[in-house]
Amino acid sequence: MKPIQLQKTTIDIPFVDVDGRTQLVIEFDRSDENIKRLYDSFEELEQAKNDLSVSENEDIFEDTRAFVKKTKDPIFGEGTFDKVYALSPSVLIVVVYFYQMAMALKEELEMDDFKNFEDKYLS
Structure with missing residues (x-):
């Protein structure tokens, strides 16, 4: 049997x-719960x-920083927000990075699903 x-x-x-x-590499865990x-x-x-x-509300930056840290660290690993923020100390830039990461991951996960389907049923 083939392994x-x-x-x-x-x-x-x-x-x-x-x-x-490369300045930083973030690992995304592909577990069902994390997806x-x-x-x-x-x-x-x-x-x-x-x-x-x-x-123009200055409080929104701190509120957003806390929100993004609270929601993204569980997805990408504890301390991820701080590591990304250290590269670009701007909450707006970091939010854009996380948005780009989320969209790229969604695309990659969908491509993997399609490839698995294609391999299973169309090969």
């Missing part, structure tokens, strides 16, 4: 500088991004 190849259970998300050097948390967070993250970009 079953175990699939990688994480997705690496590299952060690179303008010269292409559910990611999908559940889409609307709230998009709303935070929109609120920050149009607000």
Whole structure:
């Protein structure tokens, strides 16, 4: 019998500088519970991004910082917000990064689902 190849259970998300050097790699755990948390967070993250970009209220930055840290650290690992914020000390930029991460992960997970379906039924 041919052995079953175990699939990688994480997705690496590299952060690179303008010269292409990796500054940070975040690992996304592909567990069912973590994928559910990611999908559940889409609307709230998009709303935070929109609120920050149009607000002049200074309190919203601290409120958003606390919110994003509370919702993203469980998805991407404890301390992730602080690591990303250290690269770009702007709540708005960090929210955009997390939004980009979420959208890229969603796309990758959907492509994996399609590829698995294709391999199983169309090959």
